[in-house]
Amino acid sequence: MTELLTSAQMRGIEAAAMASGAVTGLDLMERAGQGVVDALLAMWPDLASGVPRVAVLCGPGNNGGDGFVVARLLRERGWQVEVFAHGAPDRLPPDARANHDRWLALGPVAPLGDLCGGFGKAHVDLVVDAVFGTGLTRALDWDVEQPLADISEWRLKPWRQGHTRIVAVDVPSGLCADSGRDLGLRLAADLTVTFHRAKPGQYLAEGPDHCGRLVVADIGLPPAAPRSSQPGEVTLVDARAPRSALKWGGQKYDHGHVLVLAGGVGQGGAARMAARGALRMGAGLVTLGCPPAALIENAAQLNAIMLRRVDDPAALTALLEDRRINALCLGPGLGVERAAGLLPAALAARREQAAVFWPGLVLDADALTALAADPALMALLHRNCVLTPHRGEFARLFPDLIERLHAEPKGGPVFSKADATREAARRAGCVVLFKGADTVIADPEGRCSIHAAAYDRPAPWLATAGAGDVLAGFIAGLLARRNPAVRAAESAAWLHVDCARSFGPGLIAEDLPEELPKVFRALGW
Ligand SMILES: NC(=O)C1=CN([C@@H]2O[C@H](COP(=O)(O)OP(=O)(O)OC[C@H]3O[C@@H](n4cnc5c(N)ncnc54)[C@H](O)[C@@H]3O)[C@@H](O)[C@H]2O)[C@@H](O)CC1
Numbered sequence: 001m002t003e004l005l006t007s008a009q010m011r012g013i014e015a016a017a018m019a020s021g022a023v024t025g026l027d028l029m030e031r032a033g034q035g036v037v038d039a040l041l042a043m044w045p046d047l048a049s050g051v052p053r054v055a056v057l058c059g060p061g062n063n064g065g066d067g068f069v070v071a072r073l074l075r076e077r078g079w080q081v082e083v084f085a086h087g088a089p090d091r092l093p094p095d096a097r098a099n100h101d102r103w104l105a106l107g108p109v110a111p112l113g114d115l116c117g118g119f120g121k122a123h124v125d126l127v128v129d130a131v132f133g134t135g136l137t138r139a140l141d142w143d144v145e146q147p148l149a150d151i152s153e154w155r156l157k158p159w160r161q162g163h164t165r166i167v168a169v170d171v172p173s174g175l176c177a178d179s180g181r182d183l184g185l186r187l188a189a190d191l192t193v194t195f196h197r198a199k200p201g202q203y204l205a206e207g208p209d210h211c212g213r214l215v216v217a218d219i220g221l222p223p224a225a226p227r228s229s230q231p232g233e234v235t236l237v238d239a240r241a242p243r244s245a246l247k248w249g250g251q252k253y254d255h256g257h258v259l260v261l262a263g264g265v266g267q268g269g270a271a272r273m274a275a276r277g278a279l280r281m282g283a284g285l286v287t288l289g290c291p292p293a294a295l296i297e298n299a300a301q302l303n304a305i306m307l308r309r310v311d312d313p314a315a316l317t318a319l320l321e322d323r324r325i326n327a328l329c330l331g332p333g334l335g336v337e338r339a340a341g342l343l344p345a346a347l348a349a350r351r352e353q354a355a356v357f358w359p360g361l362v363l364d365a366d367a368l369t370a371l372a373a374d375p376a377l378m379a380l381l382h383r384n385c386v387l388t389p390h391r392g393e394f395a396r397l398f399p400d401l402i403e404r405l406h407a408e409p410k411g412g413p414v415f416s417k418a419d420a421t422r423e424a425a426r427r428a429g430c431v432v433l434f435k436g437a438d439t440v441i442a443d444p445e446g447r448c449s450i451h452a453a454a455y456d457r458p459a460p461w462l463a464t465a466g467a468g469d470v471l472a473g474f475i476a477g478l479l480a481r482r483n484p485a486v487r488a489a490e491s492a493a494w495l496h497v498d499c500a501r502s503f504g505p506g507l508i509a510e511d512l513p514e515e516l517p518k519v520f521r522a523l524g525w
């Protein structure tokens, strides 16, 4: 898992490094500026061969300080650099002020407001956005928003010659680094160079759409000791996540038995896709449990997946006497009424071996709607449950949290999807996987991770009917294989996107489980 750092955590690490005497603020600022220059030259090597014209936009804090360093380093390369600043120099923090003054020996500083209307007919190769970084505390005022908006518009003018590239220092100005929420974002970047570690806001909400390519520059801050994620931290689900799906041998009963509960006649497709997902994920056995009237329909469609009749809660309780069933999936195509009926029996299932434990339980779709309608059920959730709401289901379950998430952001850092998911998991007492292009997974102890289908992992084809049913099945499969709930959710989210990316355009939900063998092979398994 890759560590992500909020603004407050970043400030803490910087302060600790400076207090230890290992670095000074000026060292860090110089390395940050150098990191931006290195990254932009690596992305656009053609710029190095000419004498590019650059506009550097500097703000009133240390982000602006980084901008003054970039301006100086580019000027020293012989580039034509103009600097525009927002705020009075005598109010700059000391390191930013020092770099402002160093720049003054090389060139003037014009007010940011001079950019209203854009650059006119001038040709500009590169704009460096160093107005606000992690210190953004409120929405942009119009006197900052206007010039940034004007540059955005100016870029699209048909009479302009050549391409103007935008590099954002740390985050595009107006993006909340913690939440990815828009606090007056007007200028999307082609490249964002962030420092030490990426920030949650670069993966959440509006972040990925506005950062362009994301590069993390090392500025010599000490690395955190390697360890698994801790309460209060946010991590990024990375390519190490799918390891929990790896099979090491054993016979089918060693890999668990998933029971997927299905709904009535004509409603079985979603549950069958979930079951197929669980089976391909390596569960030793998968059984579909449906009402008697739907047996023929399901029997006609299933081979490796077993079929059992589950009429009602009593039948489910009886079936769960089979102690080999160690994971359940409720929701896809189940029907809200049947879900409400079966949920108490599913939640009551316990196993006693060395200690009491609960079978893994994925609650999706109709099971979430049933859960939202009956708060008493919420109290029965246990730590082997995984709730997989999309935004609408999350709103039914936690209306106050969605209201906070949708409220117009005023001050920063803004309440984020990570905050909302973490609070939901705490209340539910189980793992919550809040779906989206920015999927967030949290456990009741406050651990939180993000899986973003963005940057080098976009998966727009996943927006297709039934994709969520397969994800529920993937999680159930990994739970049956005795993965902790949070790890099952993270691995499933990663593999789900990988399947979509491996299949590519034209994907339908049925393709996702069938793509898993190819994805596993590509992982070298
Ligand atoms: N934390 C670190 O370890 C490092 C930080 N560095 C840079 O420092 C940045 C953070 O610097 P700061 O904390 O000074 O924060 P910023 O430079 O992002 O901005 C803070 C300043 O802007 C003002 N402000 C905030 N929101 C405003 C708004 N909407 N309208 C007008 N003024 C507003 C604040 O009052 C403050 O004066 C990082 O993004 C990064 O670029 C780097 O120099 C390297 C090391």
Ligand SMILES: [K+]
Pocket: 063, 129, 130, 131, 132, 133, 168, 169, 170, 171, 172, 173
């Ligand atoms: K910025």
